[in-house]
Amino acid sequence: MKRWHWISLGILTIISIIVELTMVSETEHGTHWWSVIPLFYILFGFVGCVVIVFFSKAIGKIFLQKKEDYYDTL
Amino acid sequence: MIPYELMIPPAFVMIIGALLLPVLPKFFRSIWFLIVSLLTLVILWNLPVGSFHNIPFLRHNLVLTQSDALSRVFGAIFALIAFIGGIYSFHVKDVKHQIAALLYGGSALGITFAGDLITLFIYWELMAISSSYLIWARKTKESEKAGMRYLIVHLFGGSLLLAGILLHIDQTNSILITQIPQNYSLASWLILIGVCLNAAVPPLHAWLSDAYPKATVTGAVFLSAFTTKAAVYVLVRMFAGWEVLLWFGVAMALYGVVFAVLANDIREILAYHIISQVGYMVAGVGIGTIMSLNGTTAHAFSHILYKALLFMGAGVVLQTTGKSKLTELGGLYKNQQLTFWLYMIGAFSISGFPLFNGFISKSIIVGAAGESQLDWAFLLLTLASIGTFYCLGLKIPKFTWFDGEKNVKSTKLPLNMHIGMAFAAGLCFIFGVAPSLLYRYLPFPLQYEPYTASHLVETVQLLIFTFVGFWLLKRIAGGEQRITLDTDWIYRRLAKPIWNIIVIPVDKFFSHTDVIMMGVVKLLVWTTKNPMQLFNPSLKNISYNPDRQRTTTQVIISLILLCMVFLGIVGLWYLK
Known part of the structure; x- marks a missing residue:
């Protein structure tokens, strides 16, 4: 990732926030409980990603992951 | 016509x-x-x-x-x-x-x-x-x-x-x-x-x-x-509208993601994402509204295109390098730019990027869940789509075409493989920018516009911050030289003990029965050689002579039969 990649992602985020706050009307945003939380999808994307990775890795480490020859060594 | x-x-x-x-x-x-x-x-x-x-x-x-x-x-x-x-x-x-x-x-x-x-x-x-x-x-x-x-x-x-x-x-x-x-x-x-x-x-x-x-x-x-x-x-x-399918559909959308995070083989990651994506469709069947059934149909259509494209991309990697594990791959970008970008069109599509066909079909199902006031289904399906982008849009590309092993050699590729990929990629894009091409053929009339300001904003924010999450966690994001157990464990690993418990005793029982039966046969053969030896041990090993032993045998057998008849009569008397 070069610096200009990060800058463009930042600009895109700022545009999306501006659009969200100015152009998206209340009704269009849906009527769910999270519709009133500003920047909900930013939070959800980040937290969701972290939760998925840590949850998966944890159950992998504890229960599911075995050596590659697991089924061959019977 | x-x-x-x-x-x-x-x-x-x-x-x-x-x-x-x-x-x-x-x-x-x-x-x-x-x-x-x-x-x-x-x-x-x-x-x-x-x-x-x-x-x-x-x-x-x-x-x-x-x-x-x-x-x-x-x-x-x-x-x-x-x-x-x-x-x-x-x-x-x-x-x-x-x-x-x-x-x-x-x-x-x-x-x-x-x-x-x-x-x-x-x-x-x-x-x-x-x-x-x-x-x-x-x-x-x-x-x-x-x-x-x-x-x-x-x-x-x-x-x-x-x-x-x-x-x-x-x-x-x-x-x-x-x-x-x-x-x-x-x-x-x-x-x-x-x-x-x-x-x-x-x-x-x-x-x-x-x-x-x-x-x-x-x-x-x-x-x-x-x-x-x-x-x-x-x-x-x-089975439209069977509620149980909604539960299982949402569960499998997440299940596939979790296992794809753990998987190391790129085609296994793609396979788990079939399960995840079919989860959306199954959930759509479970919701059972006109909108959700349209969504299931549209998503099946889109999914077939981009998933085939992704498998083609993974197939190119396997064909040219002979490898398919993330831990053995890396740095292929300089030799495979075209393959990479065609693969990425598939990855953008499955992740629901605007302008690609996943964006216009997945959102119908998720939107149908929202419209039916199934908030939990809406949020969990959205969560699964984060995992999709993480695995297919970030994990596979990064560790196949960029990081990792630098000295992976790749051979030349038959041209037709790229043409096939380009064909699928083109369709992913065309249906993404012109969704009405698909919508007008759906089984029910559909009033749905994917390109609204709110939908675009939500998608862009979700994807960018999934990327940020991935970037922070990239140290642990790569594949590991391990396999992940799944429910096939039941018939792969348990097969042996079950065999030992069920098949082996039955097998032993039959072979024992066989031995006993052969013993009985031998005894019968021995006695029929000369029935008299049963009653007169001195006749042992002397074979039956009809002229000498017929009368004695007849008498003995008649007596035995008479006894039997007598016992039978007594028995009947008592039973009465």
Whole structure:
């Protein structure tokens, strides 16, 4: 990732926030409980990603992951 | 419009085409494959709505072709992907592989246009058998075993389906395929479980993630398209609105993601994402509204295109490097820029990037969940889509084409493989920018606009911050040299102990019985040599002489019989 990649992602985020706050009307945003939380999808994307990775890795480490020859060594 | 008399069931076109392959000259077979797929597409697209080709069977009527808007969309994408797969596998000259692929496509079409359950079942089994060859044709020890497991599991699912169908026919006295009311009778459960096995609904899904990564490079493309989506079609046809499917659908969308995070083999990651994506479709069937059923159909259409594209990309990596594990790959970008970007179009599509076809279909299902006030389903399906982008848009590309091993050598690629990919990628893009091309052919009228400001904002924010999360965690994001246990553990690992507990004692029992029986036979042989030796030990080893011993034997046996008769009379007396 070069610096200009990060800058463009930042600009895109700022545009999306501006659009969200100015152009998206209340009704269009849906009527769910999270519709009133500003920047909900930013939070959800980040937290969701972290939760998925840590949850998966944890159950992998504890229960599911075995050596590659697991089924061959019977 | 094709005249009615010339119309034959679309499945027959492919199946006859497949059977003609061996008699055609070698150079012409790949072209024939493409001609047959296109011809099938044209025929099924021009089928009028209705049911034709009725054949009397026992007390019922088989309906070989039943055509309506739903079967037309599914049929069209099946024929189209057979064509694209045909381009991608143009260089494959193994005629058995070509026959298997066409038969497989034909049986998927047969299911799509079947009007009755018996026809459906016959194609169902043909699909299981023909697809197994695409795994075996890899010709490694692993694929041989995995193909056998795949076939056994599918035959098991097929027998559940058959049992359900027979019970259903017994109860309703009809073999026609209709919506089954949500009544949870044994017959409908058996049919549902049989179909769900093919749709890879956990815990009946492990055949997919077990076998698909071990299939041939080109075979995996066909596999990714037909089996699960044909099952989704049957679910839409028969089980719309069954609430249990909503629960299982959402669960499997997440289940696939979790296992894909753990997987190391790129085709295994893709396989787990079939499970995840089919989860959206199954959930859409479970919601059961007009919008969600449209969403399921549209998503199946989109999914087949981008998933085939992703499998083609992974296939190129496997074909050119001989490797498919993230821990053994890396740095391929400088030699494979075109492959990378074509793959990325598939990854953008499945992740739901605006301008690509996942964006316009996945959101219908998620939106339908929101509209039906199923908040939890909405949020969990959105969560699953984060995992999709994480695995397919970030994890695979980063560790295959950029980081990791730097000295992976790659060989040259047949041109047709790139053409096949470009074809699929182009369609992913076209349907993404012009969704009405797809929407107008959906089974129900649809009032839906994917490109709204709020939808765009939500998607962009979600994707960017998934990326940020990935970047922070990239140290632990890569593959590990491990395998992940799944429910196939039950029949792979437990098979041995179960064998020891159930089969071995039975085996021992029979061999003991055998020994005892032989002993009895020997005793009988010994006594019949000279019955007198039983009563007179001095006659041992002297063989029977009729002239000397007949009278004595007669007397003794008569006495024994008399005793028996007497005992019998006494016994009867007492019993009275």
